[in-house]
Structure formats: structure tokens, C-alpha cells
Amino acid sequence: MTYRTPKASSQPALRQPLWLRLLGLAALALLGVGVTLALFVSPADVNQGNLIRIMYAHVSVAWISFLAVFLTAVFGCLFLWQGRRVHDVWAVANAELALVFAALTLVGGMTYSRPTLNTWWTWDAKLTLTALMFALLVGYFIVRGLIDDPERRGRVSAVVSIIVLASLPFNYLAAEWFRTLHPAKSLALDGSGVTMDSSMVQVLLVNVAAAALLYLYFMLERVRLGRLEANLDEAQDTRSAGAPQEVIHV
Amino acid sequence: MSKAGVGDVAAVVEVARKDLLLELRSKEVVVATLFFSGMVLVILAFALGPDETALRNAAAGTLWTALAFAGVTSASQSYQSELDEGALEQLLLYPLPRATLFLGKLVANWLFMLVLSALLLPLSAAVFGASIAQHLPWLLLTVALGTFGFSLIATFYAALTANLRARESLLPVLIFPIIVPVILASVRASSEVMLLGNPAESRGWVQLLAGFDLVYLVVCTTIFPFVVEE
Numbered sequence: 476m477t478y479r480t481p482k483a484s485s486q487p488a489l490r491q492p493l494w495l496r497l498l499g500l501a502a503l504a505l506l507g508v509g510v511t512l513a514l515f516v517s518p519a520d521v522n523q524g525n526l527i528r529i530m531y532a533h534v535s536v537a538w539i540s541f542l543a544v545f546l547t548a549v550f551g552c553l554f555l556w557q558g559r560r561v562h563d564v565w566a567v568a569n570a571e572l573a574l575v576f577a578a579l580t581l582v583g584g585m586t587y588s589r590p591t592l593n594t595w596w597t598w599d600a601k602l603t604l605t606a607l608m609f610a611l612l613v614g615y616f617i618v619r620g621l622i623d624d625p626e627r628r629g630r631v632s633a634v635v636s637i638i639v640l641a642s643l644p645f646n647y648l649a650a651e652w653f654r655t656l657h658p659a660k661s662l663a664l665d666g667s668g669v670t671m672d673s674s675m676v677q678v679l680l681v682n683v684a685a686a687a688l689l690y691l692y693f694m695l696e697r698v699r700l701g702r703l704e705a706n707l708d709e710a711q712d713t714r715s716a717g718a719p720q721e722v723i724h725v
Numbered sequence: 726m727s728k729a730g731v732g733d734v735a736a737v738v739e740v741a742r743k744d745l746l747l748e749l750r751s752k753e754v755v756v757a758t759l760f761f762s763g764m765v766l767v768i769l770a771f772a773l774g775p776d777e778t779a780l781r782n783a784a785a786g787t788l789w790t791a792l793a794f795a796g797v798t799s800a801s802q803s804y805q806s807e808l809d810e811g812a813l814e815q816l817l818l819y820p821l822p823r824a825t826l827f828l829g830k831l832v833a834n835w836l837f838m839l840v841l842s843a844l845l846l847p848l849s850a851a852v853f854g855a856s857i858a859q860h861l862p863w864l865l866l867t868v869a870l871g872t873f874g875f876s877l878i879a880t881f882y883a884a885l886t887a888n889l890r891a892r893e894s895l896l897p898v899l900i901f902p903i904i905v906p907v908i909l910a911s912v913r914a915s916s917e918v919m920l921l922g923n924p925a926e927s928r929g930w931v932q933l934l935a936g937f938d939l940v941y942l943v944v945c946t947t948i949f950p951f952v953v954e955e
Contacts, residue, residue, distance in 0.1 A: 630952075633951070635899075646902075
């Protein structure tokens with residue numbers, strides 16, 4: 476705990492710093508490379524033909540959404556442990572990105588299954604898991620929206636994020652056993668398993684890297700905004716209280 | 726957190742006894758929930774049509790739907806009574822680990838759900854023409870594990886949402902995505918027993934239930950103090 480000092484050395488810059496802007500441009504450039512590779516360089520699949528090109532966007536986005544949920548819970552734990560508001564800011568940034576990437580995964584999965592399996596929705600374990608995760612994240616934000624006190628809001632949403640993370644393996648198992656006929660198997664890339672041509676793996680990895688870089692950029696930008704928001708909140712609180720108060724140092 | 730001692734166990738029992746005694750004297754929740762879940766069974770029977778095989782196949786699913794809806798209502802009620810006279814603050818003032826409060830409420834909610842399912846099982850067997858007599862112990866084990874997992878999540882989230890606006894409508898939204906594995910495993914395990922009379926087939930589901938119960942018992946008990954901290 477420190478008293479707020481007039482110098483604003485720990486304040487995040489009001490304008491986006493140059494390195495962050497460069498990171499955003501790099502993410503955009505890598506995304507361009509990934510899309511080009513996926514659309515023009517990657518060979519068409521033996522079974523699915525050109526439809527395989529959806530997979531590059533779908534799989535990379537899905538991986539990032541799970542990473543983001545995991546990091547939300549990690550920052551939630553840190554908040555519970557140390558009570559520093561900045562950890563809540565990091566947790567929210569990750570939760571918002573998890574929600575966006577989960578939504579993209581669902582949209583991608585539906586676009587993918589429409590032409591390949593001739594249905595908009597399949598009870599595939601991974602897709603079902605993503606849908607449940609999406610519902611859980613919506614719950615996370617509903618709870619957040621109902622609590623005004625930032626300390627309590629951070630605490631309760633950290634608790635929710637831990638419960639959400641713990642539910643994922645069970646949801647996955649249940650969803651997998653729910654369908655004994657795995658649509659994923661009919662999707663196997665060469666008809667026998669998840670063996671993939673090495674040129675395809677390379678394209679996939681470039682796309683995963685692009686999605687990860689994009690995620691990193693949005694996360695850092697959201698954290699920067701979140702810290703500005705938190706500082707504004709505290710400044711307003713101190714002003715309304717009319718006296719110097721103890722503030723949690725962000 | 727202090728080491729669990731005899732005093733903590735006594736506190737858990739005392740909290741559970743208090744909740745159950747309150748319920749036994751007022752009978753508010755029991756009557757409402759029992760009729761509510763009975764209505765759910767009847768409505769589902771109407772919705773699924775007069776075809777007897779269809780009804781029998783749906784028996785386990787409807788039973789757990791009714792139990793899940795009733796469980797949400799009773800869990801949110803169990804904190805409602807604490808909010809009225811500032812009773813929760815009083816409870817929290819006792820020099821005991823906060824987890825005892827959670828475990829006590831959990832035991833009370835679980836016993837409540839067990840009673841409810843004991844009443845609903847024969848009712849659903851009658852309405853849906855399913856058999857519950859064969860392999861009864863195995864069915865009871867499934868019901869015990871399933872309702873325990875459900876009560877865990879419901880009790881935890883009821884505490885979490887206790888002083889939030891719109892908690893009545895909020896609670897199912899938060900609870901249901903998490904208990905999907907519990908509902909699914911319970912329905913599958915009990916329908917194996919009720920329809921096919923084959924407990925061996927359902928062993929995997931029962932193991933999933935036991936694993937869920939164990940993991941969430943540890944997780945919820947550990948982080949519950951953060952939920953009620955003021």
C-alpha cells in the first residue's frame with residue numbers, strides 16, 4: 476500500500492506508446508502472411524479440398540481462446556493472493572479476449588461443419604466445450620457488471636474464473652462421451668488420424684503465431700486502457716472523499 | 726486456514742442442523758419445490774407425448790431436469806433466509822473458518838435434495854413407467870453423487886450471488902453451464918440402470934461424477950472464504 480504521489484511515473488501513457496503500435500502492425504502483417512499462406516500456398520486437402528483452408532483460422536483461434544481462459548484464472552489467483560488491482564485488469568483483458576476468440580471459434584466451427592458435415596451444429600466434443608465455455612464467460616461478465624465495488628468485483632470474478640477453468644476438463648470428458656460417434660474422426664485429415672502434411676503444419680503454425688500476436692497486442696492495449704480506467708476511478712473516489720486516501724497502487 | 730478440528734466438524738453439523746430445522750419448521754421451500762418439480766415432471770410428460778416407449782426412454786432425463794430446476798430454487802432460498810435480518814453477518818462473526826459455513830450449507834442442501842429425489846424417484850417411475858426396483862443401490866449411488874455435485878455448485882453460486890441484483894434469474898444462468906457434466910453423467914448412469922438394468926455400463930459415468938464431486942469439493946471449499954469476505 477502506498478499513498479498516491481503527485482508524480483505520474485507509474486501512470487500508463489494516455490497515448491498509445493510507439494512499441495505497442497509497432498506490435499499491432501507486426502500482428503497485422505503476420506496475419507496477412509498467415510491468410511496468404513492459408514489461401515494460396517497451402518495444398519488442398521485430399522478429402523476436403525479447399526475447405527481445409529477454414530481450419531487454419533479455426534484451429535488457431537480456438538487454441539488462443541483456451542490460453543486466454545487459462546490466463547484469466549491465473550491472474551484471478553494472483554489477485555486473490557496479493558489483492559493488487561492491476562491483476563484484475565489483466566484478468567479482465569484476458570477474459571474479454573477469451574470471449575471474443577471463443578465466439579470466433581464457434582462461428583468458425585459452424586462455417587466449417589456446414590459444408591463438410593452438412594449441418595450448422597454438431598455435438599463434437601471440442602465445439603460443445605467451446606459453446607459451454609462461451610456461456611461460462613458470459614456469466615463471468617454478468618457477475619462483474621452487477622458489482623460496483625472494484626475490490627469485491629475483482630475478488631468475485633477471480634473466484635468465478637477459477638471455477639470456470641476447473642470445469643473445462645469435466646465438460647470436455649462429458650461432451651466427448653456424450654457422442655460416441657465423433658464427428659472429428661470423419662474429419663481426420665487423411666482418413667486415418669490427425670497426421671498432417673508438414674507443409675500444412677507450417678501454415679497452421681504461422682496462423683497460430685499470427686493469432687497469438689494479435690491476442691498479445693489486444694491484451695496489452697486492453698490492460699493499458701484498464702489501468703487508465705482504474706486510475707480514473709480512484710481519482711474520482713479520492714476527489715469525492717475530499718481527503719487523501721489510501722489507494723491500491725496500480 | 727486453520728487445521729480442521731473437532732470444533733470445525735461440529736460447526737458444520739450445527740450450520741446444517743440450523744438450516745434443516747428452519748426448513749422443518751416452516752416447510753416453505755420443501756412444499757414449493759416438491760410441487761414445482763412434480764409439475765415439471767407432468768409438463769414434460771405432456772410435452773413428450775402419450776407414446777409409452779418415448780416416455781420410458783425419457784424417464785431419467787425428466788427426473789434430472791426436475792431435480793435441477795428444484796435444486797436451483799432451494800439453493801437460492803437457503804441464502805434468502807440469511808439475508809433477511811442480517812443473519813449472514815452474524816454467522817460470519819463466529820470465530821470459525823469460513824469454509825465451515827459453506828460445508829454446513831452444502832450438507833443441508835444436499836440432504837434436502839436427497840429427500841426431494843427420494844420423493845421424485847417413485848413419482849417419475851410411476852408417471853414414466855420406468856423401473857427403479859432393480860439395481861436400486863446402484864441407482865441410489867448415482868442419485869447421491871449427482872445431487873452432491875449439483876448441491877456443491879448451487880450452494881457455492883448461491884452464496885456468490887446472495888447480495889446481487891436479479892439473483893433469482895441469474896443463478897440458473899451461472900449454474901447450468903458448469904453442471905452440464907453432472908446432469909449428463911447422472912442422466913446417462915441412471916437411464917442405463919432404469920432402462921437396461923445394466924449397472925456395469927454406467928461405471929464410467931459414475932466415476933466422472935465422483936471425480937467432479939471431489940475436485941469441486943476441494944476447489945469450492947478453498948476459495949469460499951473469498952466469496953463472503955467483506
